[in-house]
Amino acid sequence: MKVVQPSFTPEPAKPRRNADLALRLWSSLVLIPVSLLGAWWGGPAAYALAAIVAAIVFAEWATIVGRSPSIWPSNAETALGTAFVVLAALLAGLYGVVIGLCVMIAGALVALALSRSFWLALGSLYAGLLGVSLAALRADPAYGLTAIVVxxxxxxxxxxxxxxxxxxxxxxxxxxxxxxxxxxSGSIGGLIGGVALALIAPVLLGVPVGWKLVALLVGLSLVSQIGDLVESALKRLFDKKDSSTIIPGHGGMMDRVDGLIFAGAAAMLVGWAHAGPAEIGRGMLLW
Structure with a gap:
């Protein structure tokens, strides 16, 4: 008598969500203290940290748009682009935001002239804005640290x-x-939770909280989400999953700071318009 074995189809393997979450948490335990330590230290060390992060972002952008085979500069256009991004951040902190922005724009023009690539020039502006905005905010002698933390x-x-x-x-x-x-649900939850957490920082650091500051934080939260979507659109356009693999659980530096690029630029512009180029942090916080 023939015995018929019941058919059995194994369940597909479940995604390793817990493993990915653990990697994200461990990476955050390293990145967050380093960022806060650099912000607390201030001065050239803080500007140098902003410059290094911006340089990595530019290198990753170059790989995404096909101008470099790796995040290490491999040709004149990516090497010079990296140098201009670093210089823009350092000069923005040491000598003012106007000088930093001028160097950033010059770097984009050099990248365009050497590479004939609109995308590489745009990446120079994208990464340069990150370094310049963070350095310019931190350079405020009275409110720079608080502005960066918020x-x-x-x-x-x-x-x-x-x-x-x-x-x-x-x-x-x-x-x-x-x-x-x-x-x-994630977008709305992030907006509400991000603003609520951000309101704790100025209270602890002695900055008065009014409706204008709350409105600014709402705007920064929304802009940071737009920055995240812009990076996702860029990667989808060039058929890339991550900007690189240098941060376990997060992908690349761009994947970690995409929202910060847009939010930092917005905070810099608002602070500059409100209080002038020398007190951008105060202009961001005090209304």
Whole structure:
């Protein structure tokens, strides 16, 4: 008598979400203290840290758009582009935001002339804005540290709470063609949680909180989410999953600071318009 064995189809392996989450947490335990230590230290050390991060972002951008085979500069256009990005951040901190922005624009023009690539020139501006804005905010002698801390908290809080809210609540996708994993629940949760966390920092640091500061933090949270979507759109356009693999659980530096680039630039412009180029931090915080 023939015995018929029941058919059995093994379940597909579940994604290693817990492993990925553990990597993200361990990476954050390194990145957050380093960032806060650099912000607290101030001066050339803080500007140098901003310059290094901006240089890595430019190198990753160059690999995404196909102008470099790796994040190490491999030709004249990426080497000079990196040098200009670093110089722009350092000069913005040491000699003022106007000089930093001029060097940043000069670097983009040099990249365009050497490479004939609009995308590489745009990457020079993208990375340069990160370094210049962080250095210019921190250079404020009275409110630079507080401004940087508030900016970091609203961006990190928005990103982290959006991640957990999106995973926990789920629901309709925010923009599936660009970023299939992002949801409206994550975006709204990140906005509310990021602003709430960011309001704690000025209270602890002795900065008065009014409705204008709250409105600014709401704007920075939204802008940081736009920055995240812009980077996702760029990677999708060039068919890349991550900007690099240098940060376990996060991908590349761009994947970690995409929201900070947009939020930092917005904070710099608002602070500059409100209080002038020498007190950008005060202009961001005091209303």
């Amino acid at each position: 900016l970091l908290v609203v961006v990190w809080g928005t990103d982290s709470i959006a991640y957990f809210a999106g995973r926990g609540i789920g629901g309709p996708k925010l923009w599936p063609r660009v970023s299939p994993k992002k949801t409206w």
